[in-house]
Amino acid sequence: MIDINRIPDEAFQVLKNLKTNGYESYFVGGAIRDLLLGRQPKDFDICTAATPDQVKEIFKKVIDTGLKFGTVTVLVMNRSIEVTTFRKSADFINGERRGVVGFGDSPEEDVKARDFTINSLLFDGDKVIDLVGGLADLSERKLRAIGVPVERFNEDALRMMRGIRHSCQLEFNIEDNTLQAICHCAGLIQKISQERVRDELVKILISELPSTGVRLLQETGMLKFLIPELDACSKFEQRNSYHNKDVFEHILAVLENTPNDLVLRLAALFHDIAKPCTLSIDDKGVGHFYNHNIVGQKMSQQIMRTLKFDNKTTQSVGILIREHMNKLQNPRLSTVKRLIQRTGVENIGRLIDLQIADEAGSAPPHNFEPFEALREKVRCIIDRGDPINIGDLAIGGQDLMTMGFSRGPEIGRVLKQLLKYVIDNPQFNTKEKLLEFAMMIKSEVDDRQEVPSTDQIEH
Ligand code: ATP
Ligand code: MG
Helix, strand or coil: CCCCCHCCCHHHHHHHHHHHCCCCCCEHHHHHHHHHHHCCCCCCCEECCCCCCHHHHCCCEEEEHHHHHCCCEEEEEEEEEEEEEEECCCCCCCCEECCCCCCCCCHHHHHHHHCCCCCEEECCCCCEECCCHHHHHHHHECECCCCHHHHHHCCCHHHHHHHHHHHHCCCCCHHHHHHHHHHHHHHHHHHCHHHHHHHHHHHCCCCCCCHHHHHHHCCCCCCHHHHHHCCCCCCCCCCCCCCCCCCCHHHHHHHHHHHCCHEEEEEHHCCCCCHHCCCEECCCEEEEEEHHHHHHHHHHHHHHCCCCCCCHHHHHHHHHHHHCCCCCCCCCHHHHHHHHHHCCCCHHHHHHHHHHHHHCCCCCCCCCCCHHHHHHHHHHHHHEEEEEHHCCCCCCCHHHHHHCCCHHHHHHHHHHHHHHHHHHHHHHHHHHHHHHHHHHHHHHHHHHHHCCCCCHHHH
């Protein structure tokens, strides 16, 4: 049953206040489902007979969050509680919600407008009210659409992805009719905005069962509409003894083996996406995928831009894909530093995690030693604070200008030379040493300028 200690006082206050003012009101949705499963809810939603205007009359701080859908956010002591007027189900056009065409009259109507039975349990502060069989499905760990599934997915196709997302967050099975309806309606997902699709994809990827989620997207037929390049990896044989799985199965295995971090999981999802379009077969019939990391980086950037991911995430994912084949065997410290320079400090650990997951997802025998050795070297470099980027140098552009270098690209070139020098010799990263070295560079530059090259004489 519900452990009310897990419901914050502020949320209770809002519910009580609405009720005292004469409006029938309930906690509803994910919070009740999570409480019954013993999970800590992220947010507390209330459905009520009060209209947004009536809610605004009761509470001091109310923000219009989704007025179109009858939702306002009530703020109590820094906590925000979403309050939605009882919904009606007929507010959909072409699979996209278009706003409320009238509020529902009762909790029954509200609950029937929701997506899955387990998301439709009401709690009045005292007892759970189950109008659609949510409790039975919760105990059988089943995700079942409310009403006629095909109709519900026609109303809002995102529900299909929400279903898959909930099933891999909660480790629930999707009930047969609901699953069949998803397969039947898969193409409707094209009507949904990229932002809504992205948000669900993200939740699938950072769930407990990311590979189950992506497999379900593929098997239900949605993936070919969402990310056709990834769908093309399904059943694509690698013809190479290093791999014992087709490209898609390998991607799923890598996904499953990565720690729960969005950038890393996106990189796992896309790391081999260019394999189908880069396959070449040698005279012995062995498959090769030259440059699939470079082509894959470009493809992932394109896909992620379409899905409206932010630039930082897109860039980091691209870097990991580009470098994933760069498996260093007993490298010199300077080589590791150059790798860190290319990935950025924030991505180097992710790259090693990706490489380990990639190895574990390939055919045995597995050798994880080089990756652990690399991790150790990275740790040592970072702990010592060895210079890796131009910003780590003991001198900057200003010092070079004071020495007489001209403003502009020359400064950048000299700083790069200095960095190369200190990457190999971190002990020389002092102002004195670098000024000395810069002076040497300067006299070389001056010499070159004094004696014109033959090219310059002729033209
Ligand atoms: P989470 O734990 O991720 O917040 P949630 O179930 O609370 O999961 P929300 O997106 O916060 O999901 O939505 C709150 C509730 O609103 C859901 O539990 C469900 O009852 C209802 N809901 C959300 N999206 C839809 C939709 N597309 N169609 C019908 N009902 C929906
Ligand atoms: Mg929620």
